[in-house]
Amino acid sequence: MTDVAVLAWRQYRLERRLFWRNPSAAFFNFLLPLLFLAFFGAAFHSDHKELRIIVPGIAAMAVMSTTFTALAYNMTFLREQGVLKRIRGTPMPGISYLLGVAGNAITNTTLQIVIITTAGRVFFGTGWPREWAELAVFVIVGVVCFASLGVAFSHVIPNFDSAPAYINAVFFPVVAVSGVFFDSAHSPGFMKGIAQALPLYHLIAGLSAAMVKGTSLSSNLDALGVIAAWSVLGIVFAVRGFSWDQRRA
Amino acid sequence: MSVSEPAIDVRGLRKAYGDFEAVRGIDFQVRRGEVFGLLGPNGAGKTTTVEILEGYRERTSGEVSVLGFDPGRRPREFRARVGIVLQSTGLYRHIRVREALLHFGSMYPHPRDVDEVIALVGLEGKEDTMARTLSGGQRRRLDLALALVGDPELVFLDEPTTGFDPAARRTAWDTIRSLRDLGKTVLLTTHYLDEAQAIADRVAIIQDGRIVIEGAPSELGSGAGAPRYRVAYRNGTGTEVERETDDPTTLLHELTGAALARGERLDGLSVTRPTLEDVYLELTGGETDETPAPAPAPTPAPTDAPTEEVLPLAGGQRRRRR
Numbered sequence: 001m002t003d004v005a006v007l008a009w010r011q012y013r014l015e016r017r018l019f020w021r022n023p024s025a026a027f028f029n030f031l032l033p034l035l036f037l038a039f040f041g042a043a044f045h046s047d048h049k050e051l052r053i054i055v056p057g058i059a060a061m062a063v064m065s066t067t068f069t070a071l072a073y074n075m076t077f078l079r080e081q082g083v084l085k086r087i088r089g090t091p092m093p094g095i096s097y098l099l100g101v102a103g104n105a106i107t108n109t110t111l112q113i114v115i116i117t118t119a120g121r122v123f124f125g126t127g128w129p130r131e132w133a134e135l136a137v138f139v140i141v142g143v144v145c146f147a148s149l150g151v152a153f154s155h156v157i158p159n160f161d162s163a164p165a166y167i168n169a170v171f172f173p174v175v176a177v178s179g180v181f182f183d184s185a186h187s188p189g190f191m192k193g194i195a196q197a198l199p200l201y202h203l204i205a206g207l208s209a210a211m212v213k214g215t216s217l218s219s220n221l222d223a224l225g226v227i228a229a230w231s232v233l234g235i236v237f238a239v240r241g242f243s244w245d246q247r248r249a
Numbered sequence: 250m251s252v253s254e255p256a257i258d259v260r261g262l263r264k265a266y267g268d269f270e271a272v273r274g275i276d277f278q279v280r281r282g283e284v285f286g287l288l289g290p291n292g293a294g295k296t297t298t299v300e301i302l303e304g305y306r307e308r309t310s311g312e313v314s315v316l317g318f319d320p321g322r323r324p325r326e327f328r329a330r331v332g333i334v335l336q337s338t339g340l341y342r343h344i345r346v347r348e349a350l351l352h353f354g355s356m357y358p359h360p361r362d363v364d365e366v367i368a369l370v371g372l373e374g375k376e377d378t379m380a381r382t383l384s385g386g387q388r389r390r391l392d393l394a395l396a397l398v399g400d401p402e403l404v405f406l407d408e409p410t411t412g413f414d415p416a417a418r419r420t421a422w423d424t425i426r427s428l429r430d431l432g433k434t435v436l437l438t439t440h441y442l443d444e445a446q447a448i449a450d451r452v453a454i455i456q457d458g459r460i461v462i463e464g465a466p467s468e469l470g471s472g473a474g475a476p477r478y479r480v481a482y483r484n485g486t487g488t489e490v491e492r493e494t495d496d497p498t499t500l501l502h503e504l505t506g507a508a509l510a511r512g513e514r515l516d517g518l519s520v521t522r523p524t525l526e527d528v529y530l531e532l533t534g535g536e537t538d539e540t541p542a543p544a545p546a547p548t549p550a551p552t553d554a555p556t557e558e559v560l561p562l563a564g565g566q567r568r569r570r571r
Contacts, residue, residue, distance in 0.1 A: 007356060014344075014352050021343035081339030089303060090399070091329040092356040245305070 004096050011092070011100025019104060029070075029108065033062045033116055040181070041124045055120040056207040057180035062112040063142045064171065064200055067105045071150030072157065072167050074101070079243065080160045088244040098151075105150075106143050113139055117211070130214030137217060137224070138206035145199050145227050148234030155241035174200050199230040254317065256281045256403050256434040257302060262311035264297050264458075271297045273458035274311070279451075281402075284425065284435040286449030286466075288442065288529070294458040295438040296336060299407050302436065303333050316403055329357055332396035332404045334389075336411075340380045346391060347376040350398050357399030370394045370424060386417045393424065404428060406437045410444060422448050442526045454532055461532045469528045478522055480504070482515040489517070 020026055036058050044050035078084050087097055113135075120126035129135045157166045175181075177191055178200040187195070195201040202223035209215040209223075217224070257279035264272040272294045279285040287295045300306045301313065304320040304327065313320060318327035340349060347363060354360030367373055370390040375383065380391060389409065396404055406425070410418045418441075425448050428435055439445055445452045446466045453463040462469060478497040482504065484490055494500045497520050508515050 010352065010355055014341075014348075017348075018341055018343045082335065082337060083339055083341060085305070085335060086333075086338045086340070086395070088305070089328065089331075089333040089335070090353060090356045091325045091358075093325065 004093050007092050007096035008099035008103070011097055012103040015100055015104035016107065019108070029066070030112060030115060032065070033058050033112055034119060036061070037116065037119050037124070051120075051124050051126055052212040053179075053208070054181065055116065055124065055126045056211045057204050059113055059116045059207050059211065060142065060178075060200055060204040061175055061180045062116060063109050063139065063203060064146050064175070066108040066112055067143050067146040068150035068153070069167055069171055070105055070108065071101070071147055072153045073163055075151055075154035076157045076160050076163045079154070079245070082245075084244040102147050105147055109139065109143050120211075126212060129211040131210040131216065134210035134217045134220070135207065138203060138210055138220075138227075141224060141227050141231065142199075142203045142206075145203075145231040145234060148231055148238045149199075152234050152237035152241060155237070155243060174198055177201075178204060180204065196226075199227045202226045254281075255279055255314075256316060257285075257436060258312070258314040259298075259302070260312040262298065262301065262313060263309045264294075264301060264306065265309045271458055272301075272308075275455070275458070275460045277453050277460060277463060279434060279436055281434050282429065282432055283450040284429050284437060284448055286445040286452040287436070287438045287455055288440070288445045288452050289438075289455035290440060293455045295440075295455055296407055298455070299405055299436065299438055303331070303405055304328070329399065330402050332399060332401035334392045334396045334404070334406045334409055336407045338392065340388075340391070340395075342379075342381050344380050345377050346372060346380060346383070346394075349380060349391065350394055353395050354398040359400055360398055361400045363398065366394045366398050369397065369427065371420060386413055389413070389421075390424075393421075397428075401433070403434045403436070406435060408438055408440070410439070410441065418444070442529055454529060456532060462528065478520055480518075480520050482518040484515075485511065485513045487516075 037055070040054045040058075041051065044054065075084075088094070117129060121128055153166070153170065157163050177187075177195045178198055179187065179195060180200075205223045206220050206227070209217075209220050255278040257277075259278070260276050262272055262275050263270065275294075275298065277285075287298065289295050297306065301308050302315050302320055304323040307321050316327065316330055318324055320327060344352075346367070350363045350366060354363060367376060370393050372387065372390055372394060375387060380388065383391060389412075393406075393409065396406075409425070410421045413421060422444070425435060425437070429450075437445075437449060449466060451464060452466050452469065453460045454469075455461070477495045478500075479491060479493050480497060480500055481489065481491045485508075492500065501520070504515060504518075
């Protein structure tokens with residue numbers, strides 16, 4: 001068991017090193033949410049109410065992009081390149097590998113949440129999060145949910161060339177419908193219905209409660225429940241569909 | 250397991266993909282410490298067989314034992330004791346040679362010294378190079394290094410030299426021979442006949458999912474039914490003549506005696522034994538692989554008449570490859 005943990009840690013360390021060794025990718029990874037923040041911050045700089053919607057919305061989007069998008073890309077790439085197959089031929093337990101990879105994604109999520117929270121506090125006066133524990137709970141559940149959905153979704157993507165199309169086709173509609181850039185209370189009924197069935201809407205609600213509204217976790221259990229349900233779905237499909245090898249064309 | 254037990258024992262192995270049977274009941278044993286070559290054209294079932302032995306694919310039926318393990322169950326101890334070079338595998342984009350070897354080595358209970366492995370495959374001076382900037386041949390050597398860093402007892406090499414230039418192939422052969430000197434068992438697949446002949450202790454030729462012949466490369470060439478020697482020369486009018494015989498001494502005596510009597514030379518006289526290639530071509534219906542061979546033997550036109558060397562008895566290549 002310790003061996004499994006040690007190998008997971010080594011894999012995590014390697015993933016971190018490799019992540020920073022591609023500085024431009026790392027830079028844009030962290031810059032993107034800040035660009036969004038700067039853009040909307042400038043647009044709504046006098047409108048405190050809008051900013052209170054935008055900051056948790058962008059935080060939730062950051063959770064999705066660092067886990068769902070990143071893992072769907074990486075798994076597709078590593079499978080196509082044969083890296084997963086190579087690793088499967090070694091004595092490293094599969095769980096150590098997945099823990100190392102997930103740990104890498106979670107670190108990126110955490111860094112982004114810190115950057116967004118700090119930027120919100122320093123530049124836009126949104127204040128520090130009201131409920132730190134609630135924030136942690138929603139970030140953790142959100143990461144587990146979107147990380148597993150990202151790995152599961154990589155099974156659907158046939159090859160790396162088509163990965164951007166597949167991922168964007170999910171990412172942008174979900175971001176748009178779930179109310180990252182506007183208060184979804186104002187959206188038409190059918191859109192709200194779709195959004196409420198998806199996990200991102202509920203992650204935004206949870207982060208919003210923790211970061212700006214200060215409503216307690218117990219009043220957001222329904223949101224937590226929906227994200228947890230998607231996590232179960234994601235984990236089942238991520239594990240069951242996991243393929244180490246590129247399927248034959 | 251005892252030392253006398255074979256490293257690999259395959260009995261009645263079958264693998265079907267839907268209606269298509271890629272492997273149709275094959276048997277072979279690989280002894281400990283030998284280099285065993287699986288030879289055959291593309292699509293013959295080599296890679297399917299090897300990937301079943303490596304634990305990547307499940308067999309449809311048959312008995313398979315690798316180092317005493319059932320590879321289909323992929324126990325961790327089994328994976329710790331084999332090294333695998335797949336036909337084509339990538340690596341992380343931003344990993345360095347030494348870093349990759351240290352990382353993969355750390356997955357094994359008793360890894361080899363990284364510098365030793367680097368020297369063994371000839372990657373000295375490339376320790377800090379990014380894997381993706383290595384040349385094709387160097388990357389293949391890194392593949393081999395990654396398979397060896399866990400100090401495995403058994404090494405699988407799936408077409409280890411495909412795409413190499415002739416010099417790089419010779420170097421790779423030396424490395425594979427040195428594995429045998431280290432006491433490793435090697436299972437190699439190749440579609441290069443000269444490669445099997447050069448480095449394998451024993452060879453099985455696989456065709457349409459079946460093993461059609463098995464034995465030492467030198468024995469296969471003189472198997473039952475095949476004429477033992479082939480004598481070729483150009484006669485007085487410059488026409489190429491080929492004769493087959495089981496008694497080259499008598500035939501040569503007759504030929505040279507008659508030529509001397511007529512005052513002729515037997516230009517291009519050669520005596521060769523059937524090579525693995527002859528056997529291969531005969532068994533696989535004359536189809537060699539479409540991959541160009543690295544060193545095709547030139548066949549001189551009948552009209553030009555430089556004196557050819559008389560080849561030593563064994564192993565001369567005489568058929569032009571397509």
